Amino acid sequence: MADTVKYVLEESKIPKAWYNIVADLPTPPPPVLHPGTLQPIGPGDLAPLFPMALIMQEVSAERYIDIPEPVRDVYRQWRPSPLYRARRLEKALDTPARIYYKYEGVSPAGSHKPNTAVAQAFYNKQEGVKRLSTETGAGQWGSALAFAGALFGLEVKVYMVKVSYQQKPYRKALMEAWGAQCVASPSTETNAGRQILKEHPNSTGSLGIAISEAVEVAATHDDTKYALGSVLNHVLMHQTVIGQEAIEQFDMADDYPDIIVGCTGGGSNFAGATFPFIGAQLRGGKKVRVIACEPSACPSLTRGKYAYDFGDTGHLTPLVKMHTLGSTFVPPGFHAGGLRYHGMAPLVSLVQEQGLIESRAYTQTKCFEAGVQFARAEGILPAPEANHAVRGAIDEALRCKREGKKQTILFNLCGHGHFDMQAYIDYFAGKLEDSAYDEKELKAAMADLPKVAAE
Numbered sequence: 001m002a003d004t005v006k007y008v009l010e011e012s013k014i015p016k017a018w019y020n021i022v023a024d025l026p027t028p029p030p031p032v033l034h035p036g037t038l039q040p041i042g043p044g045d046l047a048p049l050f051p052m053a054l055i056m057q058e059v060s061a062e063r064y065i066d067i068p069e070p071v072r073d074v075y076r077q078w079r080p081s082p083l084y085r086a087r088r089l090e091k092a093l094d095t096p097a098r099i100y101y102k103y104e105g106v107s108p109a110g111s112h113k114p115n116t117a118v119a120q121a122f123y124n125k126q127e128g129v130k131r132l133s134t135e136t137g138a139g140q141w142g143s144a145l146a147f148a149g150a151l152f153g154l155e156v157k158v159y160m161v162k163v164s165y166q167q168k169p170y171r172k173a174l175m176e177a178w179g180a181q182c183v184a185s186p187s188t189e190t191n192a193g194r195q196i197l198k199e200h201p202n203s204t205g206s207l208g209i210a211i212s213e214a215v216e217v218a219a220t221h222d223d224t225k226y227a228l229g230s231v232l233n234h235v236l237m238h239q240t241v242i243g244q245e246a247i248e249q250f251d252m253a254d255d256y257p258d259i260i261v262g263c264t265g266g267g268s269n270f271a272g273a274t275f276p277f278i279g280a281q282l283r284g285g286k287k288v289r290v291i292a293c294e295p296s297a298c299p300s301l302t303r304g305k306y307a308y309d310f311g312d313t314g315h316l317t318p319l320v321k322m323h324t325l326g327s328t329f330v331p332p333g334f335h336a337g338g339l340r341y342h343g344m345a346p347l348v349s350l351v352q353e354q355g356l357i358e359s360r361a362y363t364q365t366k367c368f369e370a371g372v373q374f375a376r377a378e379g380i381l382p383a384p385e386a387n388h389a390v391r392g393a394i395d396e397a398l399r400c401k402r403e404g405k406k407q408t409i410l411f412n413l414c415g416h417g418h419f420d421m422q423a424y425i426d427y428f429a430g431k432l433e434d435s436a437y438d439e440k441e442l443k444a445a446m447a448d449l450p451k452v453a454a455e
C-alpha cells in the first residue's frame with residue numbers, strides 16, 4: 001500500500017503577515033451598519049466590543065498586516081501545520097486525482113481556531129482587558145479561546161449552544177481545564193437568554209442566541225470584551241496562515257491545486273485555506289475552482305439570501321451583508337455544531353456573489369460516511385464539521401475518476417474528531433438522522449430580515 005506523503009515547512013516559514021483579500025477584490029465589501037440608525041458604523045461604534053487593534057484590522061484594505069512576534073511565538077508550538085498527500089485515499093477511491101489535505105488538528109485545541117484565538121487574546125491583553133466573553137457551537141472555538149486566555153492571563157466565559165453542550169461534555173471539560181467557564185445557552189444569566197427561554201422554554205439554542213448572550217455581557221461590563229471565532233473580516237484574515245503555508249508546501253511538492261474544498265459554517269477555516277489562493281488568482285496567478293461545503297440542515301450559502309442581517313438573534317450586533325437564513329432561524333440539532341450558524345461571513349458571501357467560489361450542501365450521514373472512509377484510509381478521524389470538506393473532496397476525486405482527469409485537489413482538514421466520538425457511536429448504531437430544517441420557520445425568519453435602504 002502506498003504511503004501518505006507529508007510536506008512540512010521549517011519553523012522559519014511561519015508567515016510573518018496575515019493576508020487581507022479585501023485589497024484584491026474586484027469591488028469592496030458593503031459597509032457594516034449600525035443596528036439603531038442603519039447608517040455605516042465607525043471604529044468608535046465597535047469599541048465597546050473589541051480592542052482598537054482588531055477594529056482597525058476589521059476595516060483595513062491593506063493587503064498584508066504584520067503578525068506580532070508574541071503571536072508567532074505561540075504559533076511555533078504547532079505551525080507550520082503539515083500538508084499531506086493522501087495516497088492511500090487515492091488508491092481506495094481508484095482515482096487519477098491527486099488529493100492533498102492541510103491538517104489543522106495538530107494545534108493544542110485540535111482545530112484551526114487557535115490561529116485567531118491567540119491573536120485576539122494578545123490584542124485584548126495589550127489593551128488592558130481582563131475578561132473575554134464568547135459563544136461556541138461544537139466547542140472548537142470555546143476550547144481555542146480558553147487555551148489562548150490561559151496563555152495571556154485572561155478570564156474567559158463561553159456560552160455554548162445547549163444542544164452541543166449536552167452532546168459534547170468533553171469539550172466543556174477541556175475549556176474548564178484551561179480555566180474558562182462554560183455555560184449552556186440560552187441561559188438565565190442574560191436578558192437575551194431569559195427572553196428566549198420565556199418564549200421557548202425547551203430551546204436547544206443556536207449560535208445566534210449564544211452570540212447575543214456573549215455580546216450582552218461584553219457590552220455591559222467595562223473590563224470585558226467580546227471575541228468571535230468566525231464571520232468577521234479580522235477573524236478570517238488571521239486564518240490565512242493556513243493558505244499561505246499551503247502555497248509554500250505545494251512548491252515543495254512541485255504541484256498546485258486545481259480544486260480547493262473547505263467546510264463552511266461561519267467561514268473562517270474555509271477563508272483561511274482558500275483566500276490566499278484566490279488572491280493569487282486575482283493578481284494574475286493560476287485559476288482555481290473553490291468549493292464551499294455546508295450542511296443541508298443550515299444551508300446559508302446555497303439557500304440563504306444575500307442581504308443585510310443581524311449577526312445575532314437578540315439584534316445587539318451591527319448589520320452585515322451576508323448570505324443569511326434570518327437571524328431568528330434555529331437549525332435542527334445535527335452533530336456538526338460549528339456549522340449551525342444562520343449567516344455566512346460577509347467576505348465569503350461576497351466572493352460567492354462575485355463568482356469566485358461555488359457552494360454545495362450535504363446531509364450529515366453522507367458526511368460521516370466520507371469521514372469514516374477517510375479515517376480507514378488515512379488514519380485521522382475528522383471532526384463532524386471537517387467531514388463536509390472530506391465529502392466534497394471525495395466527490396471531486398470520484399468525478400475525476402469518471403472523467404479520467406488527473407486534477408489536484410486540496411481540502412482543509414480543520415480539526416480531529418476525538419471529542420466527537422458520541423456522534424460516531426450514533427452513526428455506527430444507525431441513530432444518526434438527516435434532520436431537515438422547518439421550511440415554515442425558515443420562511444418566517446427570512447421574511448423578518450431588516451429593511452435596509454442601502455440594498
